[in-house]
Amino acid sequence: RYASIGFFGLGNMGKHMVINLLKVNHNVTIFDTDSKTFDYFKEYKHVNIANKPEYVIQQSDFIILMLPNGDIVRNVCQSNIFPLARKGTFIIDCSTIDLRTSKELAKIAQNEKLHFIDAPVSGGVIGAQQGTLTFMVGCELDDFKSIKPILAKMGKNIVRAGTNGSGLAAKICNNLLAAISMIGTSEAMNLGIKLGLEKKVLNELINSSTGQCWSSQSYNPCPGIIPNIPSNNNYQGGFASELMTKDLLIALDAAKDVQAMTPLTEHATKFYQEICSNGLNKKDFSVVFQYLNKE
Ligand code: NAD
Numbered sequence: 001r002y003a004s005i006g007f008f009g010l011g012n013m014g015k016h017m018v019i020n021l022l023k024v025n026h027n028v029t030i031f032d033t034d035s036k037t038f039d040y041f042k043e044y045k046h047v048n049i050a051n052k053p054e055y056v057i058q059q060s061d062f063i064i065l066m067l068p069n070g071d072i073v074r075n076v077c078q079s080n081i082f083p084l085a086r087k088g089t090f091i092i093d094c095s096t097i098d099l100r101t102s103k104e105l106a107k108i109a110q111n112e113k114l115h116f117i118d119a120p121v122s123g124g125v126i127g128a129q130q131g132t133l134t135f136m137v138g139c140e141l142d143d144f145k146s147i148k149p150i151l152a153k154m155g156k157n158i159v160r161a162g163t164n165g166s167g168l169a170a171k172i173c174n175n176l177l178a179a180i181s182m183i184g185t186s187e188a189m190n191l192g193i194k195l196g197l198e199k200k201v202l203n204e205l206i207n208s209s210t211g212q213c214w215s216s217q218s219y220n221p222c223p224g225i226i227p228n229i230p231s232n233n234n235y236q237g238g239f240a241s242e243l244m245t246k247d248l249l250i251a252l253d254a255a256k257d258v259q260a261m262t263p264l265t266e267h268a269t270k271f272y273q274e275i276c277s278n279g280l281n282k283k284d285f286s287v288v289f290q291y292l293n294k295e
Contacts, residue, residue: 006060010037014066016128053080070097087113106164120171138167172251185215186289189222221289230284238284245272
């Protein structure tokens with residue numbers, strides 16, 4: 001029989017991940033505190049909408065979480081999942097949360113004979129929709145073998161980064177780099193244009209030179225260069241600046257714990273905080289280009 005899966009968090013990412021599980025005939029029991037999110041699933045078979053979180057837990061061999069932050073994940077685990085889950089249940093947390101909370105939850109789960117695994121993702125809403133997410137997984141090897149087939153229904157690259165917390169460690173390292181290179185690309189494009197360069201010419205030169213990076217190549221923050229990305233749609237959709245700020249704060253917190261120097265991450269964090277407090281918190285993180293041109 002197909003494994004029964006429970007899913008908490010049907011937001012921008014979670015709803016698409018659930019659809020990909022339903023497409024391959026998994027039975028999925030879903031819950032979100034915002035009942036409007038259930039509307040999306042009306043026409044699908046094999047989906048059970050839970051009125052209460054308890055129903056998700058009793059039905060499931062695997063419980064997947066795609067929630068906003070560590071406090072919420074902790075709350076859902078400690079109030080709902082841990083007391084009710086059957087022994088041996090796999091709890092796969094795909095949210096991006098702080099490493100400390102995640103490792104603590106993994107320990108508590110282990111004492112209860114449950115498996116708590118960090119499996120944050122990269123690839124954004126489009127990756128979630130197309131089932132091409134990268135999963136960065138932190139758990140024991142045996143657990144990885146058990147959950148990999150489930151993750152493979154929602155993603156393309158499923159990589160075990162190490163033991164508990166390692167998936168999150170990899171995720172925040174990637175995201176701090178994405179934030180810094182997004183700011184760098186925005187500064188370069190902004191300065192070049194002000195110096196009189198044609199934006200497409202400048203971008204082509206960067207992309208065939210040493211400044212080339214994902215932001216310049218695939219997600220250019222300057223409008224009018226790459227179609228169908230947030231910078232061409234008034235910075236709507238994509239990955240919100242407030243979520244990037246949260247991830248940068250998680251990176252700084254982790255860096256402090258191991259005394260790693262992160263001077264540019266500190267600058268990037270302050271800059272994104274400033275962007276958010278100027279009302280751009282829901283805009284995609286490439287909005288930094290627009291912000292550099294504020295009045
Ligand atoms: P979102 O805010 O769109 O969705 C979160 C959902 O969780 C909402 O529907 C909310 O109602 C629900 N929720 C909140 N508390 C709940 C509870 N106690 N029980 C059940 N549901 C609850 O967020 P998102 O963009 O889907 O991101 C989710 C996570 O994935 C975040 O940690 C984010 O950092 C990470 N992430 C997002 C992206 C992206 O591009 N959006 C990419 C990679 C990782």
